Amino acid sequence: MATTQSSSLVSKLPIRLRNFFARYPPQIYSAAVAPRPEAPETGAPVNVNVEDLPSPYTPNRDAKGFKRPDPKAFSPSKAILHSDSKHPNPFLPRKNFRTGKWFGPRIGLRRQAELVKLAIKYNVEALLPPGRKSTEFKETRRAERGLAIKGTGIGQKVKGHKWERTMEARLEDRRKAMMEMPEMIRLWKQVSIPLLSLYLSLFARMKNGALTRYYFTERSRSWLEVVAQAVNAYAFGCIIFCFSPRVEWIRGLHNVASVLFYTSRRAGTIYSSIQLGESFD
Incomplete structure (x- = not known):
């Protein structure tokens, strides 16, 4: 069978x-x-120190x-x-x-x-x-x-x-940044409030679409001060562009363009100082 x-x-x-x-x-x-x-017989295991x-x-x-x-x-x-x-x-x-x-x-x-x-x-x-x-x-x-x-x-x-x-080091840096974030926010708030009050005071002095530069003195200016004046006016125009209604946007852009054009002319030639209360229209 x-x-x-x-x-x-x-x-x-x-x-x-x-x-x-x-x-x-x-x-x-x-x-x-x-x-x-069958595996051969081996001796006692040797302790290895890492x-x-x-x-x-x-x-x-x-x-x-x-x-x-x-x-x-x-x-x-x-x-x-x-x-x-x-x-x-x-x-x-x-x-x-x-x-x-x-x-x-x-x-x-x-x-x-x-x-x-x-x-x-x-x-x-x-x-x-x-x-x-x-x-x-x-x-x-x-x-x-x-x-x-x-x-x-x-x-x-x-x-x-x-x-x-590099992952471990990057994660540690990220953790430290997250732990320090509340302190960073507190410092930014302390710095941003005076700047905001300054720009609001400048915005309050806008009349009839003309930006009155009230902080100029009657002395002659160098080309560095003229460039700084243009940069400051550009920053102020950006603030107006972000925080004001649409009508004020156009007005702020007009002021920025007029300031840049005027200061570029003054950087090339020597003129008398800007008088107090002079307009940029």
Whole structure:
């Protein structure tokens, strides 16, 4: 009964797998009958102090404590790749002990991958010999090399992008700015109220669309004072433009234009001083 059932299962396999199992019987070559790898005994774990380790950004590899991997060291993934001298694994390279030369595997990696895909499809992967394309080998090697990422060791860190490296400092500056914001608002209020009262007093002296400059003296002015006068008039016009009705906007722009035109003429030539109460219309 068991023989009939097994023969029916074998008949369902594709011809390629049947030929492979006929040439390499699973009871001799499969991974199920291969000896399980055992890790060698190691000594007591060594305590490593993080402060004693060198910087991960040291350009000298020896100063970092870099060590090349030992090819003879135990590796769980390599231990899976078992090959018997009496029945050499067709998925692995083999050595001629008489001549000491190595030969490649009888079945290459491409054909191994195709056989593994077929075996996975028909759920008979465990009957194949262990190889580099097997699922067990890939999972073991991924678990073994998962921690071998640059910068994830003890005392190391990943370099990261520039915005990642400077994020902590920028967040700290932002936090300090938010903590100092109430004091900044208080200072701005103390400074802005006298300026606003000054501009309101100037706005109250506007009569008939003419801005009377009441704070000029009767002495001669240099070109720097003339430029300062124009800048002050321009700032006052902007205040009028923002805080007055539309009729006053046009009036304020007219005053600013007249002041700039008048002061540009006075900067080029020498005139007598502006008299008290002079208009810019």
